[in-house]
Amino acid sequence: MGPELRSWKEPHRLVLLAIAIGIVVFAALTMRWDWLPRYSGKLVSGVGTTLWLLFLTSILGFLLAVPLGLAQAAGPFWLSGPARAFCTVIRGTPLLLQLWLLYYGLGSLFAYWPEIRQSWAWPYLRSAWPYGVLALTMSFAGYEGEVMRGAFAGVPKGELEAARAYGMSPLTAFRRIWLPRAIHRALPTLAGETVLQLKATPLVATITVVDVYAIISRVRQDTYLTYEPLLLLALIYMMLTGVLVVAFRWLEAKVPVKSS
Amino acid sequence: MLDWISGFAAWELLALQPPGWGGVLLAGLAVSLQVAVGGYMLGFLIGICGATGKLYGGPILRDVLDVYTTLVRAVPELVLILLLYYAGTDALNQIMILIGAERTDISGLAAGIFVIGVVQGAYQTEVLRGAFKAVPYGEIEAARAYGLSPFQVLRRITLPGMLPHAVPGLSNLWLIATKDTALLAVVGVAELTLVTRQAGGSTKHYFLFFFAAGLLYLMVTLLSNVVIRRVERHARRGMPAVR
Amino acid sequence: MKNKIITTIAAFGLTLATHAASAETVRVGVAAEPYPPFTEPDASGNWTGWEIEFMNAVCAEAKLECVVTPVAWDGIIPALTSSKIDAIIGSMSITDERMKTIDFSDKYYNTPAVIATSKGSGITPDAAGLKDKILGVQVSTIHQDYMTTHFADVAAEIKEYQTQDEANQDLAAGRVDAVMADSLALDAFVKSDTCCEIVGAVEDDPAILGAGVGIGLRKGDDELREKFNTAIAAIRDNGTYEEFSKAYFDFDIYGK
Numbered sequence: 001m002g003p004e005l006r007s008w009k010e011p012h013r014l015v016l017l018a019i020a021i022g023i024v025v026f027a028a029l030t031m032r033w034d035w036l037p038r039y040s041g042k043l044v045s046g047v048g049t050t051l052w053l054l055f056l057t058s059i060l061g062f063l064l065a066v067p068l069g070l071a072q073a074a075g076p077f078w079l080s081g082p083a084r085a086f087c088t089v090i091r092g093t094p095l096l097l098q099l100w101l102l103y104y105g106l107g108s109l110f111a112y113w114p115e116i117r118q119s120w121a122w123p124y125l126r127s128a129w130p131y132g133v134l135a136l137t138m139s140f141a142g143y144e145g146e147v148m149r150g151a152f153a154g155v156p157k158g159e160l161e162a163a164r165a166y167g168m169s170p171l172t173a174f175r176r177i178w179l180p181r182a183i184h185r186a187l188p189t190l191a192g193e194t195v196l197q198l199k200a201t202p203l204v205a206t207i208t209v210v211d212v213y214a215i216i217s218r219v220r221q222d223t224y225l226t227y228e229p230l231l232l233l234a235l236i237y238m239m240l241t242g243v244l245v246v247a248f249r250w251l252e253a254k255v256p257v258k259s260s
Numbered sequence: 261m262l263d264w265i266s267g268f269a270a271w272e273l274l275a276l277q278p279p280g281w282g283g284v285l286l287a288g289l290a291v292s293l294q295v296a297v298g299g300y301m302l303g304f305l306i307g308i309c310g311a312t313g314k315l316y317g318g319p320i321l322r323d324v325l326d327v328y329t330t331l332v333r334a335v336p337e338l339v340l341i342l343l344l345y346y347a348g349t350d351a352l353n354q355i356m357i358l359i360g361a362e363r364t365d366i367s368g369l370a371a372g373i374f375v376i377g378v379v380q381g382a383y384q385t386e387v388l389r390g391a392f393k394a395v396p397y398g399e400i401e402a403a404r405a406y407g408l409s410p411f412q413v414l415r416r417i418t419l420p421g422m423l424p425h426a427v428p429g430l431s432n433l434w435l436i437a438t439k440d441t442a443l444l445a446v447v448g449v450a451e452l453t454l455v456t457r458q459a460g461g462s463t464k465h466y467f468l469f470f471f472a473a474g475l476l477y478l479m480v481t482l483l484s485n486v487v488i489r490r491v492e493r494h495a496r497r498g499m500p501a502v503r
Numbered sequence: 504m505k506n507k508i509i510t511t512i513a514a515f516g517l518t519l520a521t522h523a524a525s526a527e528t529v530r531v532g533v534a535a536e537p538y539p540p541f542t543e544p545d546a547s548g549n550w551t552g553w554e555i556e557f558m559n560a561v562c563a564e565a566k567l568e569c570v571v572t573p574v575a576w577d578g579i580i581p582a583l584t585s586s587k588i589d590a591i592i593g594s595m596s597i598t599d600e601r602m603k604t605i606d607f608s609d610k611y612y613n614t615p616a617v618i619a620t621s622k623g624s625g626i627t628p629d630a631a632g633l634k635d636k637i638l639g640v641q642v643s644t645i646h647q648d649y650m651t652t653h654f655a656d657v658a659a660e661i662k663e664y665q666t667q668d669e670a671n672q673d674l675a676a677g678r679v680d681a682v683m684a685d686s687l688a689l690d691a692f693v694k695s696d697t698c699c700e701i702v703g704a705v706e707d708d709p710a711i712l713g714a715g716v717g718i719g720l721r722k723g724d725d726e727l728r729e730k731f732n733t734a735i736a737a738i739r740d741n742g743t744y745e746e747f748s749k750a751y752f753d754f755d756i757y758g759k
Contacts, residue, residue: 010319013323016320016324089474091481092477092481093439093477094442094477096445097456097470097473097477100457101471101474104457104669104672105460105466105471106467107466107673108467108672109467110677111676117677126637128678198336199335199337202336202339203338206446208663208673213336217577217642218663220577221577221647224581224584224601224604226578226584227343230339230342231343234331234335237336241335278546284544284546284547287548346582350585353585366587448574450535450548458535458537458544459546461537461666462539464696
């Protein structure tokens, strides 16, 4: 009898709902929200940056996770070793530290190479977002690579043998059977990983990428308010998480995941 | 041209005694570990209460706990840490004033433990709830039939029975706790990541110090993994092997 | 049983909260990030710098027991208003905007705001010189206000940093073309790093740049403010101020 089976119309829920509405109304009336209109445009563009970061790094991260998982599951030692080391390092250190190591650490090394400042890559290397994208992508790849390793290893041997028996070359068998089956097995974890990725995005604000978190920090500094901007920020992230969860549920309904 | 190598290899800056910053880094690591251990234990207490409440509590308690776990898991840890860091200490001071006590001075360490604990509590509630449910109800009924008190049932049957199911989730959360402490750098708690940045800022050797701190975090994770594997083997003894 | 657990948690929480602040102790907030030469941690983890010496002198004069409490700069005013700290000695300029939220003591130093760039950049410290440049500045500072007011229209981008240290670091790394900050802070930076130079002071704008640096205090904490004001005047008169400043600066930073 999970909570989702019970109706929200039960009396105690109506009371809880009333209390919740009461708190919201109380917050709306007694707290300071006059700054909201001034920042609404910036907030929208901040949410845009957050979502752009989320989708770009999730997709890139997943593309990187496939070879990482394959190398660990079936690669020779000189491939599986580095892949395992990569996943261990990424999963074993805080993302904030990785981000600062990339941005401030590498940045301080670039200063020793005047050649880099002359190169075509400099306009990218001097802005902050490539470091944010790189760190978030590697983070997603590190965690999802571990999942993909399990997914590749979990595809029943019989299916691969059957593919070979049908005369498929190893490459075709990989492309037609092994990879799709592994991705299929990893799909249920994607929703959770993407929500975790969303929750990791605000860290890029600490290296001057202007996402929604950075905009709220700006509000906090301009108005010296502590709670109101942070509460709004929490609300924004809750809504984004909610949308993601619903979207993934819809996707999963479209792609039937058999019990594998 | 090779300047940067010599810059990177300024190893003497990592010496334990000043002018080396090694001692400061280790002190930061100690703070990180204290926060992680304290927050993890607080989270475990919350988790046990939360899981029991979710499974055996009344409908109101269950809904309130649902709201707690859902909210905490839907909002980035960074935002929660900022909110709880200010709101939590504020609220405690208000309570102290209400009950007539003097305003207390909450150390960054205590606030950090509180914040990590509340966040961990939500995740541990879910892990422990799942583990509790994995204990066959018949075993509990049998224990009751033998006349064991509810507390004895918890201690002798439910806890040992659920442990193998809880250990993987709980160990994962421990690793997350050690890494989440880094976020406290943003509110100015002098844990490993913040002192690393201070060291980097003072010496201009950012790469060296971030690299060293990364190694320290990695060591914590790898050592934890060794311990976790032992605990898992211990908890799973007598259970059928799973793949 | 549940009650027992809750009591345990409460007891746990309370023992962690350190002892009730005694009446004489003043927790002085400084930015948790290095801000040389004013406040910076040394390799043994102690806080050093001109403002720490200033704090010691003022507190000794006012017979207050002051403890340094590092707080993240962007949360330092909320930390003051929510009683985590009792005073801010963090090179905080006295401005009308901040006076809406907190009080200030009298000023204890006042220096101009300047612009630093990489060596030989040819940038001048005005709107024409900063046209289409990427600028860096620390958040929640008068300099950020100044940049947004005067240079936002001409600059390619204004990057905001949590700490001055990070802004300086990005100037050295060439990620920003110019940073604006207090002349002494940037002076310390260009002396420690060969990359950059100060190109001059910006045109004054008293409404934004304020009237010098003061000790930040909670509104209504008049007793503490009076004590600090008396002490600042006293150490100016009896030569203590000059004494500890000599080691840091070769001129009087109190301003006129």
